[in-house]
Amino acid sequence: MFGQKHPRPHGTNAEDDEATKRGDDETAKDPLFFYSISRRRSVCKIVDDLRDHLYWTTPGGWLLMAHPGSRLTFLWNPFTRQRIGLPPDTEKFLTRNPVRCAFSHEPTDPACVVLVVNRADTVLWYCRPGAGAAAEWSEHGYYQADAGGLGAHHGRDDLIHGMSLVTAAGGKFYASLLGATVLTLEFSPAGPAFTETPIAEQSCHPMYRAWSLHLLESRGELFSVSLYHPLMERCDKVAQIVVRRLNLPARAWVEVDAIGDRAFLVDAARFGASVGAEEAGLKGNCVYYLRRGEKGLYVYDQ
Template sequence: MQAVCHVILSHAPAHPGCVVLIADLEETVLWHCRPGAGAGGRWLRHEYDDHAVSPDVSISYSMSMLTTVGGRFYSVDHLQKHFLVVALEFSPVDGAAPQFTAVATNDTEHTPAGHSRTVFRAVESVGELFLVAMYYVKPRDRVASKILVLKLDLLKRARVEVMSTLGERSFFLAASSKFGASVRARQVGLKENCIYYLKPDDKGLKD
Protein backbone atom coordinates (compact mmCIF):
# COMPACT_ATOMS: atom_id res chain seq x y z
CA MET A 1 0.00 0.00 0.00
CA GLN A 2 1.37 3.40 -0.97
CA ALA A 3 1.52 6.15 1.62
CA VAL A 4 -0.60 9.26 1.00
CA CYS A 5 1.51 12.36 1.57
CA HIS A 6 1.68 16.05 0.81
CA VAL A 7 5.09 17.44 -0.18
CA ILE A 8 5.78 21.18 0.05
CA LEU A 9 8.81 23.48 0.28
CA SER A 10 9.13 26.54 2.51
CA HIS A 11 11.28 28.42 -0.02
CA ALA A 12 12.80 27.91 -3.43
CA PRO A 13 15.19 24.91 -3.35
CA ALA A 14 18.30 27.11 -3.61
CA HIS A 15 17.32 29.22 -0.59
CA PRO A 16 19.63 28.49 2.39
CA GLY A 17 16.66 28.26 4.76
CA CYS A 18 14.61 25.92 2.59
CA VAL A 19 12.72 23.20 4.47
CA VAL A 20 11.32 20.22 2.57
CA LEU A 21 8.21 18.98 4.35
CA ILE A 22 6.46 15.65 3.80
CA ALA A 23 3.17 15.48 5.68
CA ASP A 24 1.65 12.03 6.13
CA LEU A 25 -2.07 12.42 5.40
CA GLU A 26 -3.04 9.20 7.16
CA GLU A 27 -1.03 9.58 10.36
CA THR A 28 0.01 12.55 12.50
CA VAL A 29 3.60 12.39 11.28
CA LEU A 30 5.86 14.93 9.59
CA TRP A 31 9.13 14.26 7.80
CA HIS A 32 11.36 17.25 7.13
CA CYS A 33 14.88 18.15 6.12
CA ARG A 34 17.02 21.15 5.21
CA PRO A 35 18.85 20.48 1.95
CA GLY A 36 20.91 23.69 2.18
CA ALA A 37 24.62 23.91 2.86
CA GLY A 38 25.68 22.67 6.27
CA ALA A 39 22.39 20.94 7.02
CA GLY A 40 23.44 17.65 5.52
CA GLY A 41 19.97 16.94 4.18
CA ARG A 42 19.20 14.65 7.13
CA TRP A 43 15.55 13.62 7.34
CA LEU A 44 13.86 14.09 10.71
CA ARG A 45 10.60 12.49 11.83
CA HIS A 46 8.14 14.27 14.10
CA GLU A 47 4.83 13.10 15.54
CA TYR A 48 2.41 15.84 16.54
CA ASP A 49 -0.75 16.23 18.61
CA ASP A 50 -3.65 16.45 16.16
CA HIS A 51 -5.49 18.91 18.43
CA ALA A 52 -2.48 20.94 19.57
CA VAL A 53 -4.02 24.31 18.65
CA SER A 54 -7.66 23.64 19.54
CA PRO A 55 -9.79 20.67 20.66
CA ASP A 56 -12.16 21.55 17.80
CA VAL A 57 -9.53 21.59 15.03
CA SER A 58 -7.85 18.59 13.44
CA ILE A 59 -4.41 19.65 12.22
CA SER A 60 -4.01 16.48 10.15
CA TYR A 61 -7.17 17.29 8.16
CA SER A 62 -5.58 20.53 6.93
CA MET A 63 -2.19 19.06 6.04
CA SER A 64 -3.25 18.47 2.43
CA MET A 65 -4.05 22.19 2.09
CA LEU A 66 -0.81 23.72 3.38
CA THR A 67 0.63 26.76 1.67
CA THR A 68 3.78 28.76 2.44
CA VAL A 69 4.29 32.44 3.17
CA GLY A 70 7.60 33.90 4.31
CA GLY A 71 9.12 30.51 5.08
CA ARG A 72 6.24 29.35 7.29
CA PHE A 73 3.61 26.77 6.43
CA TYR A 74 -0.03 27.80 6.81
CA SER A 75 -3.46 26.24 6.78
CA VAL A 76 -6.82 27.91 7.39
CA ASP A 77 -9.75 26.32 9.22
CA HIS A 78 -13.31 27.55 9.59
CA LEU A 79 -14.21 27.55 13.28
CA GLN A 80 -17.41 28.93 14.80
CA LYS A 81 -17.91 31.73 12.25
CA HIS A 82 -14.24 32.73 12.39
CA PHE A 83 -11.21 31.65 10.41
CA LEU A 84 -8.44 30.02 12.39
CA VAL A 85 -5.04 30.49 10.75
CA VAL A 86 -2.63 27.72 11.80
CA ALA A 87 1.09 28.29 11.27
CA LEU A 88 3.78 25.60 11.27
CA GLU A 89 7.34 26.81 11.76
CA PHE A 90 10.66 24.95 11.80
CA SER A 91 13.51 26.16 13.98
CA PRO A 92 16.96 26.52 12.38
CA VAL A 93 18.30 24.60 15.39
CA ASP A 94 19.03 21.07 14.23
CA GLY A 95 16.71 18.54 15.85
CA ALA A 96 14.30 21.10 17.34
CA ALA A 97 10.64 20.12 17.12
CA PRO A 98 8.44 22.12 14.72
CA GLN A 99 5.99 24.49 16.38
CA PHE A 100 2.28 24.97 15.68
CA THR A 101 0.62 28.30 16.52
CA ALA A 102 -2.87 29.57 15.72
CA VAL A 103 -4.68 32.88 15.57
CA ALA A 104 -8.37 33.54 14.95
CA THR A 105 -9.53 36.32 12.67
CA ASN A 106 -11.25 39.35 14.16
CA ASP A 107 -14.03 39.25 11.58
CA THR A 108 -16.88 36.76 11.46
CA GLU A 109 -17.69 34.82 8.31
CA HIS A 110 -21.28 34.11 7.35
CA THR A 111 -22.40 31.85 4.54
CA PRO A 112 -24.70 33.96 2.33
CA ALA A 113 -28.42 33.30 2.65
CA GLY A 114 -29.67 30.59 0.32
CA HIS A 115 -26.35 28.73 0.20
CA SER A 116 -25.80 25.33 1.78
CA ARG A 117 -22.09 24.62 1.25
CA THR A 118 -18.84 26.57 1.34
CA VAL A 119 -15.39 25.47 0.11
CA PHE A 120 -12.24 27.34 1.17
CA ARG A 121 -8.78 27.28 -0.40
CA ALA A 122 -5.69 29.10 0.90
CA VAL A 123 -3.41 30.67 -1.72
CA GLU A 124 -0.09 32.49 -1.39
CA SER A 125 0.30 35.46 -3.72
CA VAL A 126 3.19 37.95 -3.79
CA GLY A 127 4.20 37.06 -0.24
CA GLU A 128 0.71 37.36 1.27
CA LEU A 129 -1.94 34.85 2.31
CA PHE A 130 -5.33 34.81 0.60
CA LEU A 131 -8.41 32.67 1.04
CA VAL A 132 -10.80 31.84 -1.79
CA ALA A 133 -14.33 31.19 -0.50
CA MET A 134 -16.68 29.41 -2.92
CA TYR A 135 -20.37 29.26 -2.01
CA TYR A 136 -22.79 26.66 -3.40
CA VAL A 137 -26.59 26.80 -3.34
CA LYS A 138 -27.02 23.01 -3.24
CA PRO A 139 -24.61 20.46 -1.73
CA ARG A 140 -24.10 18.67 -5.07
CA ASP A 141 -23.76 21.77 -7.26
CA ARG A 142 -20.64 21.69 -9.44
CA VAL A 143 -20.40 25.44 -10.00
CA ALA A 144 -20.21 27.98 -7.18
CA SER A 145 -22.82 30.71 -7.35
CA LYS A 146 -20.69 33.19 -5.39
CA ILE A 147 -16.92 33.53 -4.93
CA LEU A 148 -15.04 35.85 -2.59
CA VAL A 149 -11.30 36.41 -2.29
CA LEU A 150 -10.24 37.28 1.25
CA LYS A 151 -6.86 38.70 2.23
CA LEU A 152 -5.62 37.59 5.65
CA ASP A 153 -3.42 40.11 7.45
CA LEU A 154 -1.04 37.94 9.46
CA LEU A 155 0.33 40.91 11.42
CA LYS A 156 -3.04 42.22 12.65
CA ARG A 157 -4.66 39.11 14.11
CA ALA A 158 -5.23 37.79 10.60
CA ARG A 159 -7.97 40.34 9.98
CA VAL A 160 -10.03 39.57 6.89
CA GLU A 161 -10.16 42.04 4.00
CA VAL A 162 -12.41 41.32 1.03
CA MET A 163 -10.56 41.88 -2.24
CA SER A 164 -12.34 43.59 -5.15
CA THR A 165 -9.69 42.68 -7.72
CA LEU A 166 -6.63 40.49 -8.21
CA GLY A 167 -5.09 42.96 -10.63
CA GLU A 168 -2.78 41.34 -13.15
CA ARG A 169 -2.81 38.03 -11.30
CA SER A 170 -5.18 35.07 -11.37
CA PHE A 171 -5.62 32.14 -9.00
CA PHE A 172 -5.50 28.52 -10.15
CA LEU A 173 -7.25 25.95 -7.93
CA ALA A 174 -7.44 22.16 -8.26
CA ALA A 175 -10.05 20.29 -6.23
CA SER A 176 -8.49 16.84 -6.47
CA SER A 177 -5.17 17.87 -4.92
CA LYS A 178 -6.52 20.84 -2.91
CA PHE A 179 -3.82 22.82 -4.70
CA GLY A 180 -3.87 26.59 -5.08
CA ALA A 181 -1.46 28.89 -6.89
CA SER A 182 -1.17 32.52 -7.92
CA VAL A 183 0.14 33.33 -11.39
CA ARG A 184 0.83 36.37 -13.55
CA ALA A 185 -2.03 35.67 -15.88
CA ARG A 186 -0.66 36.97 -19.19
CA GLN A 187 2.63 35.13 -18.76
CA VAL A 188 0.80 31.79 -18.81
CA GLY A 189 -1.90 32.67 -21.33
CA LEU A 190 -4.77 33.18 -18.87
CA LYS A 191 -7.14 36.08 -18.28
CA GLU A 192 -6.22 38.56 -15.57
CA ASN A 193 -8.29 38.91 -12.40
CA CYS A 194 -9.86 35.44 -12.66
CA ILE A 195 -10.28 32.35 -10.50
CA TYR A 196 -9.64 29.11 -12.42
CA TYR A 197 -11.01 25.98 -10.77
CA LEU A 198 -10.44 22.41 -11.90
CA LYS A 199 -12.54 19.51 -10.59
CA PRO A 200 -11.32 15.87 -10.78
CA ASP A 201 -13.34 14.90 -13.87
CA ASP A 202 -13.16 18.22 -15.72
CA LYS A 203 -11.69 18.28 -19.23
CA GLY A 204 -10.80 21.96 -19.10
CA LEU A 205 -10.51 25.01 -16.86
CA LYS A 206 -13.44 27.02 -15.51
CA ASP A 207 -13.17 30.74 -14.82
Protein backbone atom coordinates (compact mmCIF):
# COMPACT_ATOMS: atom_id res chain seq x y z
CA MET A 1 0.00 0.00 0.00
CA PHE A 2 1.37 3.41 -0.86
CA GLY A 3 0.52 7.07 -1.24
CA GLN A 4 2.29 10.29 -2.12
CA LYS A 5 3.14 13.33 -0.08
CA HIS A 6 1.27 15.77 -2.34
CA PRO A 7 -2.33 17.00 -2.61
CA ARG A 8 -2.60 15.90 -6.25
CA PRO A 9 -1.04 12.43 -6.39
CA HIS A 10 -0.01 10.57 -9.51
CA GLY A 11 -2.85 8.44 -10.75
CA THR A 12 -5.51 11.12 -10.47
CA ASN A 13 -6.71 13.19 -13.38
CA ALA A 14 -4.62 16.11 -14.55
CA GLU A 15 -6.66 19.25 -15.13
CA ASP A 16 -4.38 20.39 -17.94
CA ASP A 17 -0.88 19.89 -19.24
CA GLU A 18 0.62 22.90 -17.48
CA ALA A 19 -0.78 21.90 -14.11
CA THR A 20 0.54 18.40 -14.62
CA LYS A 21 4.00 19.68 -15.52
CA ARG A 22 4.07 21.93 -12.46
CA GLY A 23 3.02 19.04 -10.26
CA ASP A 24 5.76 16.83 -11.72
CA ASP A 25 8.43 19.50 -11.23
CA GLU A 26 7.37 20.16 -7.65
CA THR A 27 7.21 16.50 -6.66
CA ALA A 28 9.98 14.94 -8.74
CA LYS A 29 11.96 14.24 -5.59
CA ASP A 30 9.09 13.81 -3.17
CA PRO A 31 9.04 10.45 -1.41
CA LEU A 32 6.24 7.91 -1.41
CA PHE A 33 4.87 6.50 1.81
CA PHE A 34 4.61 2.70 1.76
CA TYR A 35 2.91 0.66 4.44
CA SER A 36 3.86 -2.97 5.02
CA ILE A 37 0.81 -4.78 6.36
CA SER A 38 2.77 -7.87 7.37
CA ARG A 39 5.44 -5.83 9.20
CA ARG A 40 2.98 -3.23 10.49
CA ARG A 41 5.20 -0.30 9.73
CA SER A 42 5.52 2.50 7.18
CA VAL A 43 8.48 3.14 4.91
CA CYS A 44 9.29 6.40 3.14
CA LYS A 45 11.33 6.17 -0.07
CA ILE A 46 11.82 7.71 -3.50
CA VAL A 47 10.82 5.54 -6.46
CA ASP A 48 12.55 6.82 -9.58
CA ASP A 49 10.36 4.75 -11.91
CA LEU A 50 7.30 6.77 -10.86
CA ARG A 51 8.97 10.14 -11.40
CA ASP A 52 7.21 12.37 -13.95
CA HIS A 53 4.47 9.80 -14.53
CA LEU A 54 0.81 9.40 -13.72
CA TYR A 55 -0.21 5.95 -12.53
CA TRP A 56 -3.32 3.86 -11.85
CA THR A 57 -3.39 0.75 -9.68
CA THR A 58 -4.77 -2.60 -10.84
CA PRO A 59 -5.83 -5.70 -8.85
CA GLY A 60 -2.93 -7.73 -10.26
CA GLY A 61 -0.31 -5.46 -8.70
CA TRP A 62 0.79 -3.87 -11.97
CA LEU A 63 0.50 -0.12 -12.49
CA LEU A 64 -0.83 1.51 -15.63
CA MET A 65 1.66 4.31 -16.28
CA ALA A 66 1.35 7.38 -18.49
CA HIS A 67 3.83 10.15 -19.22
CA PRO A 68 1.87 13.43 -19.50
CA GLY A 69 4.35 14.97 -21.93
CA SER A 70 5.05 12.23 -24.46
CA ARG A 71 1.67 10.44 -23.93
CA LEU A 72 3.52 7.14 -23.81
CA THR A 73 1.77 4.46 -21.73
CA PHE A 74 2.93 1.14 -20.37
CA LEU A 75 2.35 -1.41 -17.63
CA TRP A 76 4.92 -1.52 -14.84
CA ASN A 77 5.43 -4.19 -12.21
CA PRO A 78 6.69 -2.47 -9.02
CA PHE A 79 7.98 -5.79 -7.63
CA THR A 80 10.10 -6.85 -10.63
CA ARG A 81 10.34 -3.42 -12.38
CA GLN A 82 9.29 -5.06 -15.63
CA ARG A 83 7.75 -2.80 -18.28
CA ILE A 84 5.34 -3.81 -21.02
CA GLY A 85 4.59 -1.24 -23.70
CA LEU A 86 1.09 -0.02 -24.58
CA PRO A 87 -0.12 2.32 -27.35
CA PRO A 88 0.35 6.05 -26.68
CA ASP A 89 -2.55 8.00 -25.23
CA THR A 90 -2.84 10.36 -28.20
CA GLU A 91 -6.43 11.30 -27.30
CA LYS A 92 -5.50 12.10 -23.67
CA PHE A 93 -8.39 9.98 -22.40
CA LEU A 94 -6.41 8.85 -19.35
CA THR A 95 -5.77 12.35 -18.08
CA ARG A 96 -9.13 13.82 -19.04
CA ASN A 97 -11.39 11.21 -17.44
CA PRO A 98 -11.77 9.39 -14.12
CA VAL A 99 -10.89 5.82 -15.08
CA ARG A 100 -10.53 2.27 -13.78
CA CYS A 101 -8.07 -0.20 -15.28
CA ALA A 102 -8.18 -4.01 -15.38
CA PHE A 103 -6.78 -6.73 -17.61
CA SER A 104 -8.15 -10.12 -18.63
CA HIS A 105 -4.95 -12.13 -18.10
CA GLU A 106 -1.46 -11.52 -16.79
CA PRO A 107 0.14 -8.81 -18.99
CA THR A 108 2.79 -11.32 -20.09
CA ASP A 109 0.07 -13.59 -21.55
CA PRO A 110 -0.45 -13.12 -25.32
CA ALA A 111 -4.22 -13.29 -24.74
CA CYS A 112 -4.20 -10.31 -22.37
CA VAL A 113 -6.58 -7.42 -23.02
CA VAL A 114 -6.03 -4.17 -21.12
CA LEU A 115 -9.35 -2.47 -20.35
CA VAL A 116 -9.81 1.14 -19.25
CA VAL A 117 -13.33 2.20 -18.23
CA ASN A 118 -14.57 5.76 -17.98
CA ARG A 119 -16.15 6.04 -14.53
CA ALA A 120 -18.27 9.04 -15.60
CA ASP A 121 -19.51 7.99 -19.04
CA THR A 122 -20.54 4.90 -21.02
CA VAL A 123 -17.20 4.66 -22.82
CA LEU A 124 -14.33 2.20 -22.56
CA TRP A 125 -10.94 1.81 -24.21
CA TYR A 126 -8.92 -1.36 -24.77
CA CYS A 127 -5.70 -2.66 -26.30
CA ARG A 128 -3.34 -5.62 -26.23
CA PRO A 129 0.05 -5.24 -24.52
CA GLY A 130 3.19 -5.31 -26.64
CA ALA A 131 1.31 -4.91 -29.93
CA GLY A 132 3.99 -2.61 -31.34
CA ALA A 133 4.48 1.09 -31.98
CA ALA A 134 1.75 1.22 -34.65
CA ALA A 135 -0.92 -0.10 -32.28
CA GLU A 136 -3.69 2.17 -30.99
CA TRP A 137 -6.19 2.21 -28.18
CA SER A 138 -9.67 1.23 -29.41
CA GLU A 139 -12.67 3.18 -28.11
CA HIS A 140 -16.12 1.66 -27.60
CA GLY A 141 -19.38 3.22 -26.43
CA TYR A 142 -21.54 0.59 -24.78
CA TYR A 143 -24.83 2.43 -24.17
CA GLN A 144 -27.29 1.67 -26.95
CA ALA A 145 -31.01 2.19 -26.40
CA ASP A 146 -32.14 -0.04 -29.27
CA ALA A 147 -33.72 -3.45 -28.72
CA GLY A 148 -30.41 -5.30 -28.57
CA GLY A 149 -28.45 -2.71 -26.60
CA LEU A 150 -27.70 -2.46 -22.89
CA GLY A 151 -29.69 0.76 -22.70
CA ALA A 152 -32.91 -1.07 -23.55
CA HIS A 153 -33.13 -2.57 -20.06
CA HIS A 154 -30.77 -0.52 -17.89
CA GLY A 155 -30.46 3.14 -17.02
CA ARG A 156 -27.35 5.00 -18.10
CA ASP A 157 -26.32 5.87 -14.53
CA ASP A 158 -26.76 2.26 -13.41
CA LEU A 159 -24.51 1.07 -16.24
CA ILE A 160 -21.84 3.64 -15.42
CA HIS A 161 -21.89 2.71 -11.74
CA GLY A 162 -21.67 -1.02 -12.46
CA MET A 163 -18.91 -0.68 -15.05
CA SER A 164 -16.92 1.60 -12.75
CA LEU A 165 -16.35 -1.51 -10.59
CA VAL A 166 -15.54 -3.84 -13.51
CA THR A 167 -13.36 -6.79 -12.49
CA ALA A 168 -11.64 -9.55 -14.47
CA ALA A 169 -11.86 -13.26 -13.66
CA GLY A 170 -11.08 -16.30 -15.79
CA GLY A 171 -10.17 -14.23 -18.84
CA LYS A 172 -13.44 -12.26 -18.88
CA PHE A 173 -14.63 -8.98 -17.37
CA TYR A 174 -17.62 -8.74 -15.04
CA ALA A 175 -19.82 -5.96 -13.67
CA SER A 176 -22.76 -6.14 -11.26
CA LEU A 177 -25.84 -4.00 -11.88
CA LEU A 178 -27.71 -3.37 -8.63
CA GLY A 179 -27.13 -6.99 -7.64
CA ALA A 180 -29.82 -8.13 -10.10
CA THR A 181 -27.79 -8.55 -13.29
CA VAL A 182 -24.22 -9.58 -14.04
CA LEU A 183 -22.66 -8.23 -17.23
CA THR A 184 -19.99 -10.38 -18.84
CA LEU A 185 -17.65 -8.59 -21.25
CA GLU A 186 -15.56 -10.60 -23.70
CA PHE A 187 -13.20 -9.52 -26.46
CA SER A 188 -12.80 -11.19 -29.84
CA PRO A 189 -11.32 -10.06 -33.17
CA ALA A 190 -14.77 -8.60 -33.90
CA GLY A 191 -14.56 -6.38 -30.82
CA PRO A 192 -16.17 -6.25 -27.35
CA ALA A 193 -19.39 -8.15 -26.67
CA PHE A 194 -21.63 -8.01 -23.59
CA THR A 195 -23.76 -10.81 -22.17
CA GLU A 196 -26.45 -10.19 -19.54
CA THR A 197 -27.25 -12.78 -16.87
CA PRO A 198 -30.17 -12.21 -14.46
CA ILE A 199 -29.13 -13.04 -10.89
CA ALA A 200 -31.35 -14.26 -8.07
CA GLU A 201 -32.10 -11.40 -5.70
CA GLN A 202 -29.90 -11.39 -2.62
CA SER A 203 -31.72 -11.32 0.68
CA CYS A 204 -31.17 -8.05 2.51
CA HIS A 205 -29.66 -8.13 5.95
CA PRO A 206 -32.51 -7.70 8.44
CA MET A 207 -30.65 -5.01 10.38
CA TYR A 208 -28.56 -3.14 7.79
CA ARG A 209 -30.05 -1.57 4.68
CA ALA A 210 -26.92 0.20 3.42
CA TRP A 211 -23.85 -1.55 2.08
CA SER A 212 -20.80 -1.06 -0.14
CA LEU A 213 -20.06 -3.70 -2.77
CA HIS A 214 -16.54 -4.72 -3.79
CA LEU A 215 -15.73 -7.20 -6.57
CA LEU A 216 -12.50 -9.17 -6.77
CA GLU A 217 -11.01 -12.21 -8.46
CA SER A 218 -9.55 -15.15 -6.57
CA ARG A 219 -8.12 -18.21 -8.33
CA GLY A 220 -10.13 -17.58 -11.46
CA GLU A 221 -13.47 -17.04 -9.68
CA LEU A 222 -15.39 -13.85 -9.02
CA PHE A 223 -16.19 -12.86 -5.43
CA SER A 224 -18.10 -9.98 -3.88
CA VAL A 225 -17.36 -8.44 -0.50
CA SER A 226 -20.28 -6.52 1.00
CA LEU A 227 -19.56 -4.09 3.82
CA TYR A 228 -22.81 -3.44 5.70
CA HIS A 229 -23.23 -0.03 7.34
CA PRO A 230 -25.37 0.69 10.43
CA LEU A 231 -26.90 3.86 8.97
CA MET A 232 -27.34 5.29 5.48
CA GLU A 233 -25.46 8.43 6.44
CA ARG A 234 -22.64 6.56 8.20
CA CYS A 235 -20.96 4.62 5.41
CA ASP A 236 -17.65 5.13 7.19
CA LYS A 237 -18.76 2.57 9.78
CA VAL A 238 -18.88 -1.19 9.11
CA ALA A 239 -21.21 -3.40 11.13
CA GLN A 240 -20.90 -6.67 9.20
CA ILE A 241 -19.01 -8.19 6.25
CA VAL A 242 -20.40 -10.87 3.92
CA VAL A 243 -18.36 -12.66 1.24
CA ARG A 244 -20.10 -14.27 -1.73
CA ARG A 245 -18.94 -16.23 -4.78
CA LEU A 246 -20.57 -15.91 -8.18
CA ASN A 247 -22.12 -19.15 -9.41
CA LEU A 248 -22.98 -18.08 -12.94
CA PRO A 249 -24.64 -21.36 -14.08
CA ALA A 250 -26.94 -21.17 -11.04
CA ARG A 251 -27.38 -17.42 -11.59
CA ALA A 252 -26.70 -16.63 -7.95
CA TRP A 253 -24.25 -15.07 -5.53
CA VAL A 254 -23.53 -17.81 -2.99
CA GLU A 255 -22.46 -16.81 0.52
CA VAL A 256 -19.18 -18.42 1.60
CA ASP A 257 -18.14 -19.06 5.19
CA ALA A 258 -14.40 -19.30 4.54
CA ILE A 259 -11.82 -18.28 1.93
CA GLY A 260 -9.13 -20.70 3.12
CA ASP A 261 -5.50 -19.69 2.74
CA ARG A 262 -6.38 -16.51 0.88
CA ALA A 263 -6.57 -12.94 2.14
CA PHE A 264 -8.87 -10.38 0.54
CA LEU A 265 -7.93 -6.70 0.49
CA VAL A 266 -10.50 -3.96 -0.20
CA ASP A 267 -10.29 -0.21 0.13
CA ALA A 268 -12.76 2.63 0.44
CA ALA A 269 -12.58 3.31 -3.33
CA ARG A 270 -14.04 -0.16 -4.15
CA PHE A 271 -10.65 -1.60 -5.15
CA GLY A 272 -10.25 -5.30 -4.33
CA ALA A 273 -7.53 -7.95 -4.59
CA SER A 274 -6.87 -11.52 -3.45
CA VAL A 275 -3.44 -12.76 -2.34
CA GLY A 276 -1.97 -15.92 -0.92
CA ALA A 277 -1.88 -15.19 2.81
CA GLU A 278 1.29 -17.09 3.68
CA GLU A 279 3.23 -15.70 0.73
CA ALA A 280 2.19 -12.14 1.60
CA GLY A 281 2.83 -12.56 5.32
CA LEU A 282 -0.85 -12.07 6.15
CA LYS A 283 -3.40 -14.09 8.09
CA GLY A 284 -5.44 -16.48 5.98
CA ASN A 285 -9.22 -16.52 5.78
CA CYS A 286 -9.36 -12.78 6.50
CA VAL A 287 -10.65 -9.64 4.82
CA TYR A 288 -8.36 -6.62 5.20
CA TYR A 289 -10.27 -3.39 4.60
CA LEU A 290 -10.10 0.38 4.88
CA ARG A 291 -12.94 2.59 6.06
CA ARG A 292 -13.88 5.77 4.30
CA GLY A 293 -12.23 8.85 5.74
CA GLU A 294 -9.88 6.90 8.01
CA LYS A 295 -6.22 5.88 7.89
CA GLY A 296 -6.69 2.72 9.93
CA LEU A 297 -6.48 -0.80 8.48
CA TYR A 298 -9.05 -3.28 9.77
CA VAL A 299 -9.06 -7.08 9.69
CA TYR A 300 -12.17 -9.25 9.57
CA ASP A 301 -11.58 -12.94 10.37
CA GLN A 302 -13.97 -15.17 8.46
